[in-house]
Amino acid sequence: MMSIADKGIKNIRIDERLIHGQVATxxxxxLQASRIMVVDDDVVNNKIEKMALKTAVPMGIKLSILTAKGAAKRILEDRYIGQKVFLLVKKPQTLVELIDYDLxxxxxxxxxMSSxxxxRSVKKSVAVSQDDVEAFNYLKTAGVQIVAQMVPSEPEVDFMNLLK
Incomplete structure (x- = not known):
């Protein structure tokens, strides 16, 4: 079965802050990422937020800021094969969209995910709404493994257990 890793995507992370210290460094x-891909329909249309992201990207790393539809289309067209793409979204609903676009x-x-x-808080720095819980349940049903991890040195925790 084809996995997203075969398409050049090394990691998919939900982080409301998108590109900040932990992500940038x-x-x-x-991940030895060569590209950061921010997938968010609102950010695409926000000049100020886009400028802030461009400023926050580490030197030598490419940046893509795409809608869910645009990201899915480009990934499925194999545009990132051979790259190491770190895909960032603000909310789980965006990932539901990506799955619905057959990623x-x-x-x-x-x-x-801030309070x-x-x-309700489920972990330090992670709070979820009912909509978020429904999105996570959808992702789980679609066969997605969901883990919580603040920094790479921290062990992964099964996120669905935190939601219980």
Whole structure:
């Protein structure tokens, strides 16, 4: 079975902050990423956020900022084969979209999802809404392994156990 790794995608991470210190240094280095791909329909249309992301990307790393539909299309066209792409999204719903566009996602890493109104904390720096829980359940049903991991040196934890 084809996996997303065969398409050049090394890691898929949910992190509301997108590119920040941990992502720019620890994650990018540990994955030896050659490209960071931010997939978010809102960010694509936000000039200020796009500028901030371009500024935050480490030297020598390419950046793609794409809609879910655009990312799925490019990945399925094999545009990233031979690259080491670190794919970032802000929320699990974006990954549901990617799966619905037939991307063969087999594993995702949950990083930072901040606390706010209507969310419950499930782990340090991870809070989920009911919509998020439904998205995670959908991903799990689709056969995606979901782990929580803040930094690469930390052990992976089964995320679905945290939701219980």
């Amino acid at each position: 620890m994650w990018t280095n540990s 063969p996602i087999n594993k995702i890493v949950v990083g930072n 706010r109104e209507g969310r």
